Amino acid sequence: MTAPVIEVRNLKTYFKTSGGIAKAVDGVSFSIPKGGTFALVGESGCGKSVTALSVIQLIDSASGYIAGGEVLLNGSDITKLGEKEKRKIRGNKISMIFQEPMTSLNPVFTVGNQIEEAICLHQRKTAKDARALALDMLKKVRFANPEEIYDEYPHRLSGGMRQRVMIAIALSCKPDLLIADEPTTALDVTIQDEILKLIKELKDTMGTAVLLITHNLALVANNADTVCVMYAGKIVESAPTAELFKKPLHPYTQKLLSSVPAISMRGKLLDTIPGTVPSATAYADGCRFSGRCHREMQGCKTIEPVLVENEERHFIACHLFDAVFLAGVNSTHVTRAEAYLPHIKNALVKGGAIVEARGLKTWYPIRKGLLKRVKGYVKAVDGIDLTIKKGETLALVGESGSGKTTAGKSIIRLISATSGEVVFQGRDILKLGGKEMQGVKPLMQIIFQDPYSSLNPRLTVKEIIEEGLIILKPGLDRKRRLKKIGASLEQVGLSADMMSRYPHEFSGGQRQRVGIARALAVDPEFIVCDEAVSALDVSVQAQILNLLKEIQREAGLSYLFITHDLGVVEYIADEVAVMYNGKIVESGPTEEIFLRPRHEYTQKLLSAVPRL
Amino acid sequence: MPVILATDIMVFLIIGLVVYFFIGARSDGPLRAVWLSLKKNRLAAISFAVLLVYAGLALMDSIRWRDIVVSPASNGAVVGSKFASYNAEALSLLDRVFINMRTETEKTYSAPFDDKLFAKETIELPDGKRVRDYPPLKYKGRHWLGTDKVGGDVFFAALKGARTAVIIGTGATVVIIPFAILFGVIAGYYGGVADDIIQYLYTTLASIPGVLLIVAFMLLFGTEGYQGGLISEGMVWAKVFVPNDRLFWLCLILGITSWTDLCRLIRAETLKLREMEYVQAAKAFGAGRLKIIYRHIVPNLAHLVLITFVLQFSSLVLAEAILSYIGIGVGPRMGSWGNMINTARLELSREPVVWWNLLAAFAFMFGLVLPANIFADAVRDALDPRLRNR
Known part of the structure; x- marks a missing residue:
């Protein structure tokens, strides 16, 4: 084995915050050999990016500092160097690419x-x-x-x-080391593939080591030699890639892998991890995953597990693999038995079309010159036909800029369409007047992608949900309205006493639930989910997908699921429509499309999806 | 007989707003959370207290009335009848409370806490000898901040300046904020022709040199207005109101020339907010445009408005000094720190230097602008639920 290019030993990076010291990275060790690709995976808030920034010595010195450990570049510690020497290393020996190519x-x-x-x-x-x-x-x-x-x-x-x-x-x-922090997250699937192949190829010809940081497990499976799973500032498991995906040992890794939506999971509830990643200022003394772990034992909360080599090159930090621990304590499991994955029945009420779009066009005029005369059109949506059946999910997939969001919003009249018709309840709603439309509005709702910008930060959750009720259900008095708000919060797995909180007091997943509760409160029949789970971590995404499925079954809802994430599509959708440049190039039942794509573009799209 | 200037009404309005806030804070409305958060912030509470003192001074100086002039011939019998005539000088509550300071004037300059005048004079001693020395003050130890050229108390002059500063600082801003929000939101939210018109309007206004516009405006409207001092019967409307008030015109033109920046900022922010998903969610509920603006746009503009308010406040208080210097600010008989600074220009070029006029104006100005900055910062944080519970 060649000497490692970079070796991180017991690295600790802390931040001073108003809530105490945040131990973002708390004792992380790894090494990357020349030409190797090392992947750090984990949910957001687990310290992946801070680890990367510590390696390149770019921790914001106003609040953050390296509390301990070493970063050895070709054998010499760079944490102790002066700023001038560090600058000679950055971009030269160690360089970095970031997530957002638009701003970098x-x-x-x-x-x-x-x-x-x-x-x-x-x-x-x-x-x-x-x-x-x-x-x-x-x-x-x-x-x-x-x-x-x-x-x-x-x-x-x-x-x-x-x-x-x-x-x-x-x-x-x-450089000797290239750090790629979510290099493809902001890109379309087809381009993602291209970029990763390029990094791999260049790495091989130049002999650069790569530190790949991502939350996308499938991406790692195809592109890394070694995978390291981080949780709450610590490494919980690390193994050669094939080994890790074949035989994940740590309960967290197992859960992460089983919560990824895939075609094999159709009709079942996805596995989820209860709760959220703990705050970096308040980690438990013992195992940091305790409390969320499905195999927690007595003592897990108080005794910290250490990272040990379980099999060759397969490291794990879990008491389940600690013979001394197992022998020493009463090893009765304190948490519930192994979660079983019940099949979910499909919606009871199934049947005919609930929403039908025919020849829908949304064109934006391009105005030019002094008089702003129309000089042409951007054909965002250019004559599409869609049929969403009652109690079913139609997924609209495509790359960014293909017009899928515009199409979804045009259907519920958030954007006014140029021509075509949308038939809902036997009427073309594009031609309805204001009053009649007010009757249709509660039946068609929308859930947004970004759980941060979709809730007004200055209103409480009660006020947020109440808004729709006041406008669309004017018959309800204050008391019944409150009851309804409470009920819809409970429907999405939150409790009614969270009503007086502000959005910032919730985690990303909880916010998304509030967004869903807002839509559900007015009793819709049809919901447009505009990238509703794209911004969420895998485990939270699984929770939300399960929730959407359950609600669909209970209330007989129909979804138009707009997404670029094909894994989600193959899991949740009954039918798929593929959109490209404002037109639908292929549509049909999900299995049909995924197993036998006919259109050239669909084939390209599907082959680019990284798989576990 | 009370006299109410146009700017007095502005002071009453501002005080009214503060009182309204207090009442709102006592009940269980959304203002209560803001108030509780402000109370927790000690620095903000102190700043608020200081601001209240200034507001109190401004209020006291805005309640004024004219005394009845009793002619000796009537034997004091003509009271309250329509034949009653009133003194041409309307003294305010402040004037009357600090009557000693107002009336106990010296002959000329004297340094703070000094017991003699600042300039030597030839004094005739009781024994008939003449010496050239500093004459003693008439009111020793009364003039904490010294006296000015005509022997007036500098501390009192500084107190009188508070009203002008508060009116210029808040009045002009309060005048502009509703317009800036209205036009900015309309331009940003509705877009199209409305946006074009408003943009043309403020770009045009912003391209005219501010000082030029102010000079022209003040020469057109402000020359006839009340500038402090005596009130002639012709100015008084319905026996009580003095609508033609130079300070009011000054506020108005300062507002007109300074609303464009805020409007531009608000328009840009509205453009951004308009596309936020919570606005779209409200649209999906069929919420009307006005409702969306009221609930989702305007509250999220609060930080911009407050920051601009504070920056404007400081610059307007300073602008008043500059305008008084070129002779189109408040009148010379109206107490103002700008006037004090203006006169200090000559005093500083004397030898020995007369520094206390400038110091007093500076200290009072600083004492107003600094707490205003701190307090507005705290208010901005308190208005934002994300920062409130820190």
Whole structure:
């Protein structure tokens, strides 16, 4: 085995906050050999990104500090270096690419300029050589026309192209270690695949080690040699990739893997982890997963497990694999028995179409000139036909910019369509007047993607849910309204006494539940779920998907599920419609589409999806 | 007989708002949470107390009435009849409470707490000898901050300046905020033609040099107005009101020239908020536009409004000094820190320097602007539920 490029020993990164010291990273050790790919996975708030920032020594010094441990780069500790030496390492020996390619490039400089800047910071090159190297890097990240790209400004490039430029910048100094922090999360599936392949290829030719950080487990399965699962600032399990996915040992890893929606889980409830990741300021003394663990034993809460090698290169921190612990304490399990996964019945009321869109078009006029005359149209939705059946879920999939969200919002008249019709309850609702529409509105609701921007931060949960009731159910008096709000909160698994809280007092998953409760309170029949689970962590996503399924079964709801996440689609949808450039290119029952995609675009889309 | 200036009404309105807030805070409404949060913040509470003192001064200086002039011929019998005539000087409550300070004037400058005048004079001693020395003060130890050129008490002058500052600082801002919010929200939320018109309007206004506009405006409207001092019968309307008040015009034009920045900010923020998902959720409920603006847009603009309010407050109080300097600010007989600073310009070029006029104006101004900044910061945090429980 070659000597590791980077070795992290017992790293501790803490932050001073008003609530006490947040132990974001609390004793993490790992090493990456030359040319190896090491993946850190875990839910948000587990300390993955802070680990990466600690490795590159970019912890915000206003509140954060390295409380202990070492980061050895080629054998020498870099945590003790001065700022000037650290700067020589960043971008040179260790470089980083970030999640959001839209904001990680400076919009006022050309692409070439920014690559050259990175080169000239660390290498003594003449302007001519730097330019040649920049062009070479652009070629390496597979731009067919590097000369043209060199003079482009970032806003003229697509997200995927920008991420490739970022890679070119990061690799221009031939670093020993490349940190990729969620490099593909903001990109479309087809581009995701492309970027990962590129990183892999470049890594192999240049011998760079890669630290890949992601929450997407499937992505890791195909792209890493070693996987390390982080939970609450600690590593709980680490193993060679194949081994980990074949034989996950830690209860957290097991749960994470089984909560990923997939076609094999259709008709069943997804496995979930109760509760949320604890706050970094208040970790338990013992195992940090205790309280959420389905195999918790007496003593787990008080005695901290250590990371030990269970099998060759398979490390785990869990008392289940600690013979001394098992022998020493009364090992009766304190938590419930192994959760079983009941099959969920499909909605009882099934039947005919509830919503039918015919020839729906939503065009945005492009106005130009002094008089703002219409010079053309952006055909966001260009003549689509959709049928959503009662009690069923239709998934509308496609890349960003394909018009799927516009289509969904046009159907419930949040955006006014240009032409076409939407038949609901036998009437074309696009032609309804204001009063009649008010009667239809409660029946058609929407759930949004971002649990942070979908709730007004200045209103309490009660006020948020009440708003719809006041407008759409004016017959209810105050008392019955309160009752209704309480009932819908309970329906989504929250309690009625949370009513007076503000949105910021909830976690992301809970906020999404509030968003669902808001829609449910007015007794809808049809709900548009606009990327409703895309912003959530896997375990929370599973909770919300289960919830949506249960509600569907109980209330006979129909969903239009707009998403780019095909794993979710194959799990939840009865039918699928694939959208591309404003048109529907293929639609049909989910199994049919996923097993035998006919259209070329569908095939491309499906083959790009990373799988476990 | 009371006299009510146009700016007095503004002071009453501002005080009314504060009282309204208190009443709201005592009941169980949303203001209560804001109030409780403010009370917890000690610095904010102190700042608020200081601000209340200034507001109190402004209020006392805004309650004024004219005394009946009793002519010697009537033997004091003409009281309350329609033949009664009133003194041309309307003294305010402040004038009357601090009557000693107002009337106990010296001959000219004297330093704070000094017992003699600042300039040497030839004094005739009781024995008939003449010496050149500093004459003693008439009211020793009364003038805490010294006296000005005509022997008036500087402390009293500074107190009188509070009303002008409060009116200029809050009045102008209070005038602009409703307009800025209204136009900004309309432009941002409705877009289209309304947006175009409003944008043209404020871009045009913003492109005219502010000082020029203010000078022109004040020369057009402000020259006839009441500038402090005596009141002529022609100014009084319905025996009580003095609508033509120079300070009011000043507030108005300062407001007109400074609403554009806030409006621009609000328009941009509204553009952003309009696309927020909670606004769309409200639309999915069929909520009307006004309701969405009232519930979802305006409360989320509060931080912008408050920050602008404070920045404007400080700059307006300072602007008044500059405008008084070029002669279009408040009248010379109206107490104002701007006037004090203006006169200090000459006093500072004397030798030895007369520094206390400037110091008094500076200290009073600082004492108002700093707590206003601290308090507004606290209010912004208190209005935001995310920061309230820290």
